[in-house]
Amino acid sequence: MRRTSNQYRELTVGRRVRVGAVALAVLLLAGGSPDAWAQRRGSDPGEQVRMIDQSLRQLWADYELKPSPRATDGEWCRRVFLDVIGRVPTVAELQEFLADKSPDKKSALVTRLLHDERYTEEYARNWTTIWTNVLIGRSGGLDANSLTSREGMQKFLRDAFARNMPYDRMVKELVTATGATTPGSDNFNGAVNFLADKVNDEKAALATASTARIFLGMQVQCTQCHNHPFNEWKQQKFWEMNAFFRQTRALRRFEQGSRRVAFAELVDEDFPGEGGDPSEAEIYYELRNAELEVAYPVFVDGTPIERSGYVSEVNRRQELARLMLASENLERALVNRYWAHFLGYGFTKPIDDMGPHNAPFHPELLEYLGRQVREHSFDLKELIRWITLSEAYGLSSRMTNDNQSDDPSLGEHPKFTRFYMRQMRAEELYESLVAATQAHQTRGSYEEQERAKAEWLRQFVTAFGNDEGEEATTFNGTIPQALMMFNGDLIRQATSLDKGSFLWQVANSKLTAEKKVHYLFQAALARNATREELTIANRLLVLRGGNAAEALQDLWWAVLNSNEFILNH
Numbered sequence: 001m002r003r004t005s006n007q008y009r010e011l012t013v014g015r016r017v018r019v020g021a022v023a024l025a026v027l028l029l030a031g032g033s034p035d036a037w038a039q040r041r042g043s044d045p046g047e048q049v050r051m052i053d054q055s056l057r058q059l060w061a062d063y064e065l066k067p068s069p070r071a072t073d074g075e076w077c078r079r080v081f082l083d084v085i086g087r088v089p090t091v092a093e094l095q096e097f098l099a100d101k102s103p104d105k106k107s108a109l110v111t112r113l114l115h116d117e118r119y120t121e122e123y124a125r126n127w128t129t130i131w132t133n134v135l136i137g138r139s140g141g142l143d144a145n146s147l148t149s150r151e152g153m154q155k156f157l158r159d160a161f162a163r164n165m166p167y168d169r170m171v172k173e174l175v176t177a178t179g180a181t182t183p184g185s186d187n188f189n190g191a192v193n194f195l196a197d198k199v200n201d202e203k204a205a206l207a208t209a210s211t212a213r214i215f216l217g218m219q220v221q222c223t224q225c226h227n228h229p230f231n232e233w234k235q236q237k238f239w240e241m242n243a244f245f246r247q248t249r250a251l252r253r254f255e256q257g258s259r260r261v262a263f264a265e266l267v268d269e270d271f272p273g274e275g276g277d278p279s280e281a282e283i284y285y286e287l288r289n290a291e292l293e294v295a296y297p298v299f300v301d302g303t304p305i306e307r308s309g310y311v312s313e314v315n316r317r318q319e320l321a322r323l324m325l326a327s328e329n330l331e332r333a334l335v336n337r338y339w340a341h342f343l344g345y346g347f348t349k350p351i352d353d354m355g356p357h358n359a360p361f362h363p364e365l366l367e368y369l370g371r372q373v374r375e376h377s378f379d380l381k382e383l384i385r386w387i388t389l390s391e392a393y394g395l396s397s398r399m400t401n402d403n404q405s406d407d408p409s410l411g412e413h414p415k416f417t418r419f420y421m422r423q424m425r426a427e428e429l430y431e432s433l434v435a436a437t438q439a440h441q442t443r444g445s446y447e448e449q450e451r452a453k454a455e456w457l458r459q460f461v462t463a464f465g466n467d468e469g470e471e472a473t474t475f476n477g478t479i480p481q482a483l484m485m486f487n488g489d490l491i492r493q494a495t496s497l498d499k500g501s502f503l504w505q506v507a508n509s510k511l512t513a514e515k516k517v518h519y520l521f522q523a524a525l526a527r528n529a530t531r532e533e534l535t536i537a538n539r540l541l542v543l544r545g546g547n548a549a550e551a552l553q554d555l556w557w558a559v560l561n562s563n564e565f566i567l568n569h
Helices: 047-062 073-085 091-099 105-115 117-136 150-162 167-176 190-194 205-216 235-245 316-326 328-343 363-375 380-388 426-436 446-460 479-487 489-494 502-507 513-525 531-543 548-560
Strands: 248-254 261-268 283-286 292-295 462-465 471-474
Touching: 047 363, 047 380, 073 091, 073 105, 073 117, 073 380, 073 513, 091 513, 105 117, 105 380, 117 150, 117 190, 117 205, 117 426, 150 167, 150 190, 150 446, 167 190, 167 205, 167 316, 167 328, 190 261, 205 235, 205 316, 205 328, 235 283, 235 292, 235 316, 316 328, 328 363, 328 380, 363 380, 426 446, 426 489, 479 489, 489 548, 502 513, 502 548, 513 531, 513 548, 531 548
Parallel strands: none
Antiparallel strands: 248 261, 283 292, 462 471
């Protein structure tokens, strides 16, 4: 059933969703009455969760704020599925959670998502997607001239997350890796794809900037040419950091008997220095007054290493990794990134620009969580557990009269008195559409799944490169994106009434008419339909001349195109 462009939906959260003359309007406001905000969990959440809760409660008291009520169980379940494994829960998963009456059911669900082998692949896929986009961007490895293998980057990350590799080890491997970029080639090492396209770019300037920004929370790119006007980073520091990458090159390896590049290989080799003395191996950079200055490898905290350019005497990237892993900036940047992923905002804005010039809001909590991460051997699943079981993560997204001033969208520092709703990432939307329609049951191999998703994302995500090699991606209800949701192949498949399809199975099930409607709302929104929505469903049935399947089809299309579906709330 094809929709026309005059069938549209309003983008204002909480208003009626318009779907044209047939479907009239479907009111998609979350139902249920949450418990009072002060109600506590029934189980012991652990020392780290208690500290998060106590710290934020003190913050709320200091600002004379009261948090929103707790989210309903359905809202929380949908939220944690989205954030941990990148999709909404299936109806069976939702019902299992809602039926659980034990006081520690939230902790049990988080444990299942993180440690049950049923979710290992999805957990690894979600975080592979997130970190691939962080490390090489959404378009990394897609250009024909790129030395990066996106498949190789994803393989390294997928294996790392499936094995729950400690974060410090993952960083070390990414920063120090040597080997070939492409799976199946001799000496393959997927970790090299982080630097493969960066070390040959303008004397490894991009490698310098990306490493500092992603892993240390330091934006140093503009100091390549001049001292930063607002922070402590100086031009000298940039080039001292840059010197760590000068022993590294990405070499093109060609197909036998051809000029076609088969893969790239990242190697460490002796660096003679720009002054011609390998025992010193200095580099030069130009000041704004055109004078030349010399730089040697010195870490951001002022720690120097040996100046030799001979790899046999000092491997500069190995030394860089050693210094990075000892730096408290490593865990602080990690905590800031994960906190922002789960709670919508980090302790700084932007999350990868930390330092005296951009002091974190609520620094005590950031420092505490950073210490805990290090003490727990950089276990990423532990960090996820602490955040998702915190009181702040479990709050409703509804603003109240008692926390109206807590609005980070207006430039205020976030106080986390409610869950800040946000749009799904495009990848989450794709996986949620697949899960909500049970298409995951007939999916092919991992590689086939990723190719299908990549093809869909190319039509949905607009990326703009900038001078620092970063990307700005948009998923904001543009006309092409809206048309993709209205009439795209994935939506047509999701709303198909062909025999054996998801909607066909619901329409032909033994459920009552009312329970069929509830089932669709549970699949997409993790809640039952409201009384008003049931009334609208009955009107659709009348408009469809009593054809229940077509009425369900109209309703399902409207639900999938609602704000409530595309939002993480």
